[in-house]
Amino acid sequence: MTSMDAPERRNKNRLFIALCAAVLAVSGVYVYRAAGRSVSARQRVVEYRVGSAVRAAQRSALTSLRKQPHVAFQNLEPGPSYGTLAYVPLDAPGGARQATDLSCRRLYVSAGTLICLGQSEGFYSGYLLDDSMEVRHIFRLLGVPSRARASRDGRTAAYTVFTAADSYMTRGFSTRTVLVDGGSGARIADLESFQAWKDGAPFQAVDFNYWGVTFGRDPSTFFATLGTGGHTYLVEGDIETRRVTVRADGIECPSLSPDETRIAFKKKTETPGRWQPAVFDRRTGVETVLPDTRRLDDQIEWLDDERLLYAIVEVGVAPVRSSIWMIRADGTQPPSLFIADAASPAVVRTEQPIN
Amino acid sequence: MACRLLPAKVVYQLDVASLGHVARAASQPSARVRVSRTIVLLGCVSCLTDISSEMVASVLPVYLLLQLQFSPLQFGIVDGLYQSVSAIARLASGVVADRWHRHKPVATFGYAMSALCKLGMLVLPGNPTSFAALVAIDRTGKGVRTAPRDAMISLSTQEGERATGFGVHRAFDTAGVVVGPLVAFLVLRSIADGFNVIFALSLAAALLGLGVLMLLVDDPPNDAPATTPSLRTMLRACTDPQLRAVLWIGALLNVTVMGDAFLYVLLQRRAASVIESLPLFYVVASLSFLALAVPVGRLADRIGRVRVYLGGHVAVAAVYAIALFLPLNTAGVVVCLLLYGAYYAATDGVLPAIVSGAVSRDVLGSSLGTIGTATSLARLVGSILMGALWSWKGPGLALSFALAGTLVIAGSFSRNLLRIDARRDATLRLQ
Numbered sequence: 001m002t003s004m005d006a007p008e009r010r011n012k013n014r015l016f017i018a019l020c021a022a023v024l025a026v027s028g029v030y031v032y033r034a035a036g037r038s039v040s041a042r043q044r045v046v047e048y049r050v051g052s053a054v055r056a057a058q059r060s061a062l063t064s065l066r067k068q069p070h071v072a073f074q075n076l077e078p079g080p081s082y083g084t085l086a087y088v089p090l091d092a093p094g095g096a097r098q099a100t101d102l103s104c105r106r107l108y109v110s111a112g113t114l115i116c117l118g119q120s121e122g123f124y125s126g127y128l129l130d131d132s133m134e135v136r137h138i139f140r141l142l143g144v145p146s147r148a149r150a151s152r153d154g155r156t157a158a159y160t161v162f163t164a165a166d167s168y169m170t171r172g173f174s175t176r177t178v179l180v181d182g183g184s185g186a187r188i189a190d191l192e193s194f195q196a197w198k199d200g201a202p203f204q205a206v207d208f209n210y211w212g213v214t215f216g217r218d219p220s221t222f223f224a225t226l227g228t229g230g231h232t233y234l235v236e237g238d239i240e241t242r243r244v245t246v247r248a249d250g251i252e253c254p255s256l257s258p259d260e261t262r263i264a265f266k267k268k269t270e271t272p273g274r275w276q277p278a279v280f281d282r283r284t285g286v287e288t289v290l291p292d293t294r295r296l297d298d299q300i301e302w303l304d305d306e307r308l309l310y311a312i313v314e315v316g317v318a319p320v321r322s323s324i325w326m327i328r329a330d331g332t333q334p335p336s337l338f339i340a341d342a343a344s345p346a347v348v349r350t351e352q353p354i355n
Numbered sequence: 356m357a358c359r360l361l362p363a364k365v366v367y368q369l370d371v372a373s374l375g376h377v378a379r380a381a382s383q384p385s386a387r388v389r390v391s392r393t394i395v396l397l398g399c400v401s402c403l404t405d406i407s408s409e410m411v412a413s414v415l416p417v418y419l420l421l422q423l424q425f426s427p428l429q430f431g432i433v434d435g436l437y438q439s440v441s442a443i444a445r446l447a448s449g450v451v452a453d454r455w456h457r458h459k460p461v462a463t464f465g466y467a468m469s470a471l472c473k474l475g476m477l478v479l480p481g482n483p484t485s486f487a488a489l490v491a492i493d494r495t496g497k498g499v500r501t502a503p504r505d506a507m508i509s510l511s512t513q514e515g516e517r518a519t520g521f522g523v524h525r526a527f528d529t530a531g532v533v534v535g536p537l538v539a540f541l542v543l544r545s546i547a548d549g550f551n552v553i554f555a556l557s558l559a560a561a562l563l564g565l566g567v568l569m570l571l572v573d574d575p576p577n578d579a580p581a582t583t584p585s586l587r588t589m590l591r592a593c594t595d596p597q598l599r600a601v602l603w604i605g606a607l608l609n610v611t612v613m614g615d616a617f618l619y620v621l622l623q624r625r626a627a628s629v630i631e632s633l634p635l636f637y638v639v640a641s642l643s644f645l646a647l648a649v650p651v652g653r654l655a656d657r658i659g660r661v662r663v664y665l666g667g668h669v670a671v672a673a674v675y676a677i678a679l680f681l682p683l684n685t686a687g688v689v690v691c692l693l694l695y696g697a698y699y700a701a702t703d704g705v706l707p708a709i710v711s712g713a714v715s716r717d718v719l720g721s722s723l724g725t726i727g728t729a730t731s732l733a734r735l736v737g738s739i740l741m742g743a744l745w746s747w748k749g750p751g752l753a754l755s756f757a758l759a760g761t762l763v764i765a766g767s768f769s770r771n772l773l774r775i776d777a778r779r780d781a782t783l784r785l786q
Contacts, residue, residue: 016570020563027559034552206620206745 046101047120054085054133056100062133063354065089065098070348071309072109075099076322077341085116090347093339102127105145108346110215111154112354113182117145117161126159128185131354137185142176147253147299148344150182151215151222156239157182158213158222177210177224179239191224191244194237198246205229210244212253212299213237216260223247223254223263234263234280251280255300255308257329258349264300264308264329269293277310279329290331301345303338306330311343393511394520396572397504398527403564404466405531406538407473407557408493413536414543415490418550440491442731444498449506449724450589458503458510458720459574465500466568469493470561477554502724509711509719510575515783517711518660521704522652529645529699533638577716589721597713597775598722604768605706605726608668609733611760613675613741613753615640621750622691626683636692643696644703651700652708659776660709661769667701668765670694675758679751706730713775 048054056062065087075086081099085107088097104116104127112131119125124141126148143161150157160177179188191210196203209227216222220240226233234251235244252275255264261282266275267289277290277300290308298310308329313322324345326338339345452461472493479485505521512520538556542549613621619636655663674691681687707723714722744753 012570016566019566019570023559023562023566027555030555031546031552034549034555035546204749206617206742206750 048135050135050138052135054100054102056098062098067352067354069350072107072346073324073339073342074104074107074344076320076343088339106148106344108148108150109348110150110152113150113154113157115148115150115157115159117141117148117159128157128182139185146175147212149213149215151219152217153219155182155219160211175209175211177213189242194242194244196244214254214256216256223256225252225254253299255302257302257305259305266296277308277327288331290327292327292335301347303347309338309345390520390523391511393572393575394508394523396567397508398524400564400568401524401528402531403560405528406535407560408469409532409535410539410553410557413539414550414553441494441498442728444495445502445727446724448499449502449720452503452506452720453589453718456577457574458506462500462503462507463568465496466565468496468499470565473554473558473561477551477558501727502720505707505723506719507575510577514712516656518655518705518708519652521708522648525704526645526648529641533641589718600768600771601709601713602726602729604772606729606733607764608761609730610737611757611764612737613757614738617741622678622688625678626685626688639689639692640696643693644699647697647700648704652704655705660705661772661776663701664705664709665765665769667698668761671698672758672761675754679754679758709775712779
């Protein structure tokens with residue numbers, strides 16, 4: 001074995017100790033400061049327990065706002081309420097917003113059931129709230145929040161997360177979509193346990209990924225995206241029979257219109273990583289691509305039977321900046337700003353019987 | 356600097372005076388095995404580097420998709436780079452190391468490339484192009500360092516204890532693979548959007564690994580004649596019938612091996628265990644590999660490396676057979692995962708040990724590089740094939756193919772290959 005002479009070895013050992021000390025010191029300071037920044041930048045996440053009601057600065061204003069038709073969304077206005085659940089009246093979306101202190105990355109509300117994907121005790125967690133804004137259930141999420149929806153009767157909620165654990169395994173992108181009971185919060189099923197059908201035959205592959213559930217009027221029916229082998233299939237699912245059936249290809253992140261005649265979705269473009277909003281007419285099979293070429297990555301929400309809402313996120317900016325835009329579903333007009341500094345819109349179109 | 360090795364347990368001590376880690380183990384007093392300081396230090400380098408790269412790898416998909424708003428397609432492109440770029444670099448770096456007649460500088464260059472990438476991830480704004488380039492450089496670095504590093508391990512051991520040496524190194528390496536994702540997981544849990552913290556910690560681990568390599572590891576002596584082997588010599592070495600048999604079987608057995616992800620998903624489905632348990636499968640198999648790497652390496656040195664290498668494939672065939680024919684419960688899954696770890700222990704470090712014993716020292720790097728390139732390309736082909744079979748006729752067909760292929764290939768090459776053991780037995784007896 002070659003042996004270095006002793007002084008040289010000693011020098012190198014000293015150098016190594018110095019390197020260790022320097023690396024540990026610098027990275028220690030870096031982590032410490034980053035941890036501090038993370039707390040101050042996004043303000044402390046308010047911890048909720050089951051049974052506690054969501055707080056807002058002006059509780060009475062919030063209640064009266066929620067009785068009218070309104071939009072619930074994630075508030076991204078810089079300030080102490082950044083990232084929290086907020087509301088605006090449907091007839092004045094650009095007006096003053098009522099923010100709560102419940103932090104949600106994605107949220108949806110339907111028939112009094114509110115699903116919020118946020119965090120709790122340092123873990124990504126889902127919240128289910130009832131129409132009195134009380135937390136009924138908190139569940140741990142197995143990944144980073146991606147999509148959330150609730151059925152029209154509020155009895156079922158669905159969410160999609162990106163799973164770090166799976167991607168660690170496959171080194172790929174992986175999603176997990178779960179249906180939960182809107183009342184009890186009990187898990188109904190992971191969509192991957194459903195039997196898939198395509199062209200009248202059972203369909204399976206190792207790379208199945210489901211995301212982006214949207215519900216129909218029939219409480220057992222939903223649509224979602226099934227990603228496999230480079231395809232993004234539109235599937236129609238039935239909760240009772242635990243089946244999904246492939247209906248079309250190239251329709252990603254579907255959103256069923258209130259009258260159920262059309263499906264709004266994000267359509268892949270020629271440019272990798274770009275989607276455009278589009279509408280698929282279920283009666284005629286005609287696809288209409290809408291005139292917005294910005295980078296869309298959201299599950300579209302119907303404002304009414306004629307107009308759509310979606311968030312456009314500024315790329316590569318931290319903390320996230322995003323605004324909600326509105327566009328006509330027939331593609332005749334360019335998009336217009338609906339709510340600035342906001343994401344994850346959920347429209348409540350009718351008056352609500354809340355006290 | 357070498358010490359006695361006791362088989363039941365390996366104790367790592369810090370020798371303050373020389374700052375060398377010392378590995379010890381014991382069995383019968385007669386069978387003393389020496390694990391050199393270089394191997395343990397190289398193990399530390401790999402452990403730190405794996406912590407560094409697995410930390411990033413485990414969060415990369417989520418980071419690219421969510422933080423930088425990549426599309427899955429862009430992600431696929433980056434991921435493809437990640438997977439395949441390093442295969443070719445292995446061969447090239449082995450050749451360069453042989454021609455320079457020195458392995459450490461080439462290995463250092465490979466480790467330094469990866470460390471530099473971690474710095475880039477930390478300071479460069481994350482646009483898709485620069486990020487894809489960084490990932491490609493990182494993986495090239497991995498390809499560059501593997502063959503010269505294995506050559507250094509090989510040169511730091513006696514012929515009779517080479518598989519043990521590789522086993523010790525692989526145990527360290529696997530420890531890094533287990534720890535890295537865990538650290539990333541903990542950081543993401545406690546610091547919201549703590550991707551930069553992960554990159555910073557990853558850079559720190561990479562720098563420490565690089566520091567150990569540059570400052571503490573001696574370039575092992577290469578007692579081969581200090582000539583520069585020509586490319587023709589290297590080519591001739593690679594077409595040596597003995598090495599050719601190793602190359603073929605190494606490559607073919609990697610075509611029929613089912614990818615980890617496939618196997619784990621399949622076991623999980625067969626046992627109907629909850630999908631959340633999948634990450635645990637990884638941990639159990641890695642821990643089994645970690646625990647068995649040294650004892651199985653020792654076994655290989657005692658009874659013959661080819662025998663153990665083939666035995667490893669019997670173990671993986673057993674996993675396929677269990678998954679195919681027996682009803683699986685949790686205990687069955689655990690048995691499969693332990694066997695799968697044993698398969699890794701009997702193949703991952705043993706194959707380079709076989710190659711090292713079969714070639715002359717002046718072409719060590721290029722031979723190790725060749726087998727590295729062959730096996731990783733074969734694995735790529737294999738995973739595509741398995742995916743296609745699975746999608747076409749379901750997991751049963753993929754499993755049957757893996758089982759039959761493994762047994763047929765191992766069986767048909769075994770006579771040819773076992774001659775290597777026989778020859779080595781004869782040589783050792785002569786000594």
